[in-house]
Amino acid sequence: MNQLPPLAFCGSPLDRAEDLRRSDSELAALAQQDAAGAILFLKGCPAITTDHALLRWPLAEALALPHADEPILLGLEDGAPLYVVDLDPGAAPPEEARFVDTRMAALQLPIDETGILAHARSLVEWRRKHRFCSNCGSKTRQIEAGRKRACPDCGTEHFPRVxxxxxxxxxxxxxxxxxxxxxxxxxxxxxxxxxxxxxxxxxxxxxxxxxxxxxxxxxxxxxxxxxxxxxxxxxxxxxxxxxxxxxxxxxxxxxxxxxxxxxxxxxxxxxxxxxxxxxxxxxxxxxxxxxxxxxxx
Ligand SMILES: [Zn+2]
Structure with a gap:
């Protein structure tokens, strides 16, 4: 193998918390943690800080903003849950948040942050385009904190595309x-x-x-x-x-x-x-x- 540095979007350090996602009570407890944080997206663009990191907001504060759908749990970051919240594209974004194009963000962020960015953006975009069951046409709902969606009518589970x-x-x-x-x-x-x-x-x-x-x-x-x-x-x-x-x-x-x-x-x-x-x-x-x-x- 060569000694070249990792490519952008490859370095997510999160524990995707597979074992916690099947328990509604565990998920509810995670979301209640004071340390629960959220990164923000608006129209496919992440909010980043001036010192080159994804902006992390307390989850409760992020959910007080006009948002497009439920938060998606990305995983655990040093033990604390990290979500992505997709803001309502029709509402004014918070003044404190600076949203930038994902490619521009990838050029500015450290490798770990670009990995989280790739994970979050793909999930948000997949959800935006897959709200209905491809088997029967009914509206689907998020399960396992966003790791997949399920159809309440025919029972089909839908996994994010890769x-x-x-x-x-x-x-x-x-x-x-x-x-x-x-x-x-x-x-x-x-x-x-x-x-x-x-x-x-x-x-x-x-x-x-x-x-x-x-x-x-x-x-x-x-x-x-x-x-x-x-x-x-x-x-x-x-x-x-x-x-x-x-x-x-x-x-x-x-x-x-x-x-x-x-x-x-x-x-x-x-x-x-x-x-x-x-x-x-x-x-x-x-x-x-x-x-x-x-x-x-
Ligand atoms: Zn269905």
Whole structure:
């Protein structure tokens, strides 16, 4: 394994309190603790402090604010329960709370805080979009303090989604393939990526995506899982691979990407240093950059 630092969103230190969640009385006692705290979300954005931490409010005070739904228990932090409270998007937020875009927050917060942020944001966004039972259409209710939802009519339990995404650096000798999507900032290039489909392995998904997007054949047998990363937009799990190309001629599917080209290892090193004359790569919170660091380092 390499000695590179952990990626953003990977470091949650919370005890998710699995054993307490099945007991309503234990959960009620947790919520009554004086030390019970809550982080606040508004429209998908967390509140953070000026000294680079997630803002923690006493739970009772957070619940006195106009909020969109029940608090979700994230887990125990040094023994004290920590919740996330999603504020009512139609109400004025508290003046003391400074809400920032999650990607901006991830660039500013220490690794542990980004892990809590990823956990909280994915749960809040999942709940917002899964209020009704996918089996019978009835309204679902939160159980186990938000770890899942249940349908009171048909009994189906609904678990938070985690959507695996293969993101792969395609390499051939001292060259790697990077692509651009429409709407990206000028100069920005990154690894190809796509959601996994049912019935395929990670390596097969990587090879399929490479073929669909760039018309290249890659060898699934060479795929190496380099790193993984929760990516809370809304609930992806990025699976970062390096995979060898068999063919090198590019045929772009313009429905998927705007452009793709081969970059040399020297060019990648220049991009990592911000010194390439015409190309940039994603910031350090992105797993694509990690793949390039590992390959070119
Ligand atoms: Zn149902």
């Amino acid at each position: 959507d695996p995404v293969a993101i792969m650096l395609v390499v051939k000798d001292d060259w790697c393939l990077l692509g651009r999507q429409e709407g990206w900032p000028p100069r920005m290039w990154s690894a190809l990526a796509g959601f996994m489909e049912p019935g395929e392995t990670i390596a097969q998904a990587a090879a399929r995506e490479v073929y669909e997007e760039a018309g290249l054949t890659a060898d699934p047998a060479t795929a190496q899982l380099i790193a993984d990363q929760p990516w809370p937009f809304a609930s992806s799990l990025m699976l970062g691979l390096i995979i060898d190309a068999i063919t090198v001629d590019i045929t772009i599917d313009t429905h998927e990407i705007e452009d793709a080209r081969w970059f040399s290892k020297d060019e990648v090193r220049a991009m990592l240093n911000g010194a390439h004359p015409e190309a940039d790569i994603p910031p350090k919170i992105a797993i694509a950059r990690r793949l390039l660091e590992v390959w070119a380092g």
